[in-house]
Amino acid sequence: MAKKPLPPLLYADTASSADQLYFSRVSVHDPFIAFGVGQKRFTVQNALEFGRVLKARSFDKVLPLEAWVARARKRHPDRKVGPAEIIAELAKAHRLPGFRVADDFPAALFLKLRDLGLHIELADGPLFPEREVKTPREAAALREGNRLSSIGFTVAEDILRQSRIRKRELIFEGKVLTSERVQFAIASALMANGGHSEDTIVAGGNQACDPHERGHGPLRPNEMIIVDIFPRVTKTGYFGDMTRTYLKGRASAAQRKLYATVHEAQRAAIKAVRTGVDGREVHQQVLNVFESAGFQTKHGKQGSVGFFHGTGHGLGLAVHEVPRVSTVPYTLVKGSVVTIEPGLYYPGLGGCRIEDVVQVTDRGAKLLSSHHYDWEIK
Amino acid sequence: MAKKPLPPLLYADTASSADQLYFSRVSVHDPFIAFGVGQKRFTVQNALEFGRVLKARSFDKVLPLEAWVARARKRHPDRKVGPAEIIAELAKAHRLPGFRVADDFPAALFLKLRDLGLHIELADGPLFPEREVKTPREAAALREGNRLSSIGFTVAEDILRQSRIRKRELIFEGKVLTSERVQFAIASALMANGGHSEDTIVAGGNQACDPHERGHGPLRPNEMIIVDIFPRVTKTGYFGDMTRTYLKGRASAAQRKLYATVHEAQRAAIKAVRTGVDGREVHQQVLNVFESAGFQTKHGKQGSVGFFHGTGHGLGLAVHEVPRVSTVPYTLVKGSVVTIEPGLYYPGLGGCRIEDVVQVTDRGAKLLSSHHYDWEIK
Numbered sequence: 001m002a003k004k005p006l007p008p009l010l011y012a013d014t015a016s017s018a019d020q021l022y023f024s025r026v027s028v029h030d031p032f033i034a035f036g037v038g039q040k041r042f043t044v045q046n047a048l049e050f051g052r053v054l055k056a057r058s059f060d061k062v063l064p065l066e067a068w069v070a071r072a073r074k075r076h077p078d079r080k081v082g083p084a085e086i087i088a089e090l091a092k093a094h095r096l097p098g099f100r101v102a103d104d105f106p107a108a109l110f111l112k113l114r115d116l117g118l119h120i121e122l123a124d125g126p127l128f129p130e131r132e133v134k135t136p137r138e139a140a141a142l143r144e145g146n147r148l149s150s151i152g153f154t155v156a157e158d159i160l161r162q163s164r165i166r167k168r169e170l171i172f173e174g175k176v177l178t179s180e181r182v183q184f185a186i187a188s189a190l191m192a193n194g195g196h197s198e199d200t201i202v203a204g205g206n207q208a209c210d211p212h213e214r215g216h217g218p219l220r221p222n223e224m225i226i227v228d229i230f231p232r233v234t235k236t237g238y239f240g241d242m243t244r245t246y247l248k249g250r251a252s253a254a255q256r257k258l259y260a261t262v263h264e265a266q267r268a269a270i271k272a273v274r275t276g277v278d279g280r281e282v283h284q285q286v287l288n289v290f291e292s293a294g295f296q297t298k299h300g301k302q303g304s305v306g307f308f309h310g311t312g313h314g315l316g317l318a319v320h321e322v323p324r325v326s327t328v329p330y331t332l333v334k335g336s337v338v339t340i341e342p343g344l345y346y347p348g349l350g351g352c353r354i355e356d357v358v359q360v361t362d363r364g365a366k367l368l369s370s371h372h373y374d375w376e377i378k
Numbered sequence: 379m380a381k382k383p384l385p386p387l388l389y390a391d392t393a394s395s396a397d398q399l400y401f402s403r404v405s406v407h408d409p410f411i412a413f414g415v416g417q418k419r420f421t422v423q424n425a426l427e428f429g430r431v432l433k434a435r436s437f438d439k440v441l442p443l444e445a446w447v448a449r450a451r452k453r454h455p456d457r458k459v460g461p462a463e464i465i466a467e468l469a470k471a472h473r474l475p476g477f478r479v480a481d482d483f484p485a486a487l488f489l490k491l492r493d494l495g496l497h498i499e500l501a502d503g504p505l506f507p508e509r510e511v512k513t514p515r516e517a518a519a520l521r522e523g524n525r526l527s528s529i530g531f532t533v534a535e536d537i538l539r540q541s542r543i544r545k546r547e548l549i550f551e552g553k554v555l556t557s558e559r560v561q562f563a564i565a566s567a568l569m570a571n572g573g574h575s576e577d578t579i580v581a582g583g584n585q586a587c588d589p590h591e592r593g594h595g596p597l598r599p600n601e602m603i604i605v606d607i608f609p610r611v612t613k614t615g616y617f618g619d620m621t622r623t624y625l626k627g628r629a630s631a632a633q634r635k636l637y638a639t640v641h642e643a644q645r646a647a648i649k650a651v652r653t654g655v656d657g658r659e660v661h662q663q664v665l666n667v668f669e670s671a672g673f674q675t676k677h678g679k680q681g682s683v684g685f686f687h688g689t690g691h692g693l694g695l696a697v698h699e700v701p702r703v704s705t706v707p708y709t710l711v712k713g714s715v716v717t718i719e720p721g722l723y724y725p726g727l728g729g730c731r732i733e734d735v736v737q738v739t740d741r742g743a744k745l746l747s748s749h750h751y752d753w754e755i756k
Contacts, residue, residue: 015394016393016394027577028590029577029590029697029698030698046687047677047681047682047686047687048589048590048686048687049590050681050682051587051588051680051681051682052588052590052591054680054681055588064677066677101485103484103485103486103487104484104485104486105484105485105486106481106482106483106485107479107481107482107483107484107485107487107488107500108481108482108483108500108502109481109485110485110488111500122485122486122489124486184569184570187569187574188566188569191562191565191566191569192562196565196574196576198574198610198612199405199407209429210429210430210433211426212406212407212426212427212430213430232576234576299425299442299444302429302432303425303428303429303432304425304428304429308425308426309424309425309426319407320407320408
């Protein structure tokens with residue numbers, strides 16, 4: 001006999017919890033209670049948020065926190081009433097035996113709910129497995145995120161094109177061009193187009209060899225510059241995530257080989273994406289291309305060189321979510337969305353990464369991102 | 379005999395966990411392991427983050443994740459190795475009997491660690507109580523956040539001043555002025571000055587009567603407009619948080635009384651702040667002023683009117699943290715930092731909130747924010 005699944009329970013804010021935003025579809029910046037009752041979605045809000053959340057009409061029912069605090073106090077006159085006592089009261093009133101919670105549900109609250117006699121079950125995996133498969137509406141929201149990334153690349157390209165090489169420096173609008181200047185221009189453009197990102201990477205030379213280094217200080221001519229833009233669409237909460245690598249000046253033969261190899265690896269990986277394929281097989285395409293071209297990966301005491309991150313990750317209401325495209329087993333399901341972003345990093349030579357976003361279909365990968373790959377800027 | 383406290387353990391990213399940012403002092407966007415060993419701070423990082431975190435020099439020791447995964451796999455050849463098995467391995471190697479974790483530590487990981495025999499203790503309150511008292515360096519970072527808020531107000535004032543009244547609309551640069559236009563101008567100015575905020579409130583008329591409504595669509599003449607700016611200083615991660623209320627055109631006598639009363643309540647509350655005072659006493663000052671002036675609070679099915687939120691909250695690496703200044707008991711300690719932000723909200727008449735930030739001292743409140751209170755803009 002199949003066990004009836006327990007309804008979901010969330011206690012989080014929507015800015016840091018993608019699950020809460022997925023379930024609630026309205027922004028609330030402090031942790032709050034939301035839960036399922038059959039197919040309906042209920043929430044409890046304090047007076048400060050109540051009217052606004054009610055008007056958003058995203059919940060089937062919005063309950064006033066203060067009234068439920070009073071009910072919980074009546075039952076527990078002896079103790080300080082918090083979210084646990086309120087949730088227990090809600091469960092009783094709605095005849096719910098317990099809840100299913102995400103693995104990252106707050107531990108203290110989890111234990112208190114169990115102490116209060118509720119049956120609390122960990123999801124042991126995603127709380128909403130349906131988040132993995134993107135609906136056409138979600139795919140469109142992700143496309144919009146990537147459209148913003150592409151706008152950002154155009155801004156970076158324009159600045160590099162307009163910059164003048166003066167010895168070891170780039171001069172833009174009369175000043176030495178820095179990573180920060182380009183980051184600011186990209187962030188402004190994102191904002192003007194309905195998105196935002198505080199963490200755009202614009203890193204040149206050896207800085208780019210730490211894949212998550214944001215980049216700071218002067219950008220140099222004839223060095224590879226990684227630009228990784230993962231903006232959030234303000235209206236929907238969905239992300240874009242794309243990377244391009246540039247070089248202002250003249251690339252060396254070694255730099256051209258690096259770029260060509262990363263690009264070839266990316267194409268090979270994208271070609272391998274299809275419903276039912278294991279992420280490891282996609283990752284293996286990248287390893288094969290890098291090995292054939294003679295690019296080795298080494299781990300040392302100060303860090304690694306070569307290719308030392310996954311090929312890709314899921315993208316949605318979080319920048320990093322399932323599926324995974326790396327050395328761990330993960331079967332790609334139809335409709336899921338992943339980045340494909342191989343990279344090579346060698347201090348002295350430079351760092352190069354190229355990233356696009358694809359949706360998994362039965363016939364292969366469907367691109368949800370679009371921007372050219374011209375990278376040498378004279 | 380005093381029990382020796384267990385060292386802290388964190389598993390979170392620094393963007394959503396203020397504790398993790400406080401402990402780690404380097405940005406990492408995926409959840410990672412960090413823990414104390416005596417007075418030293420250790421972390422485990424994968425190859426992708428390792429070199430960058432090492433160079434940041436904020437940890438006493440950065441351990442390579444891959445090596446510790448391998449060790450954990452050797453001990454548990456039979457199961458999938460995750461953060462729990464790695465943490466158990468780290469505890470063994472560093473002879474740690476267990477850890478102290480935050481109340482919002484992930485529940486699934488908490489249970490697994492206990493199953494692995496570790497002694498895991500909930501903080502039952504703040505994980506780092508020292509976060510409540512702000513050092514001079516932290517107070518300076520908060521001042522900087524508020525300096526950004528003040529820059530934002532100047533931007534909003536300039537736009538309102540330059541706007542022309544045309545019947546029920548405001549015209550700025552040839553277009554109907556909207557909340558979004560002002561939000562964009564403020565966000566751009568914050569960014570140009572080293573901060574960021576996606577959630578600035580610019581809400582007029584009845585919209586402003588939902589205190590957390592961001593505001594959207596045309597701003598109207600002769601209506602109160604709440605501007606609430608809580609930017610994060612990008613470099614330090616500390617926040618500013620200030621609110622001013624404006625009106626473009628001519629205020630009615632009722633609006634003037636509303637503004638004067640909120641301002642009086644704010645001054646009374648600030649005057650009551652001092653080391654050792656209970657937050658409830660500060661909150662009571664606001665209630666007294668509102669009651670004397672005849673402003674009533676009422677709760678209805680569609681929401682509340684009057685004053686229905688706390689007087690203030692702690693500010694630091696999170697926008698909302700301890701202490702609390704509201705109806706709940708909370709003794710203000712020396713050096714803690716709180717907002718003081720009374721407000722009154724009456725659909726039809728309008729919403730008004732005024733917010734500043736103060737540090738608690740033995741002699742009273744020390745302002746960490748500064749901006750004028752002129753609100754009628756002709």
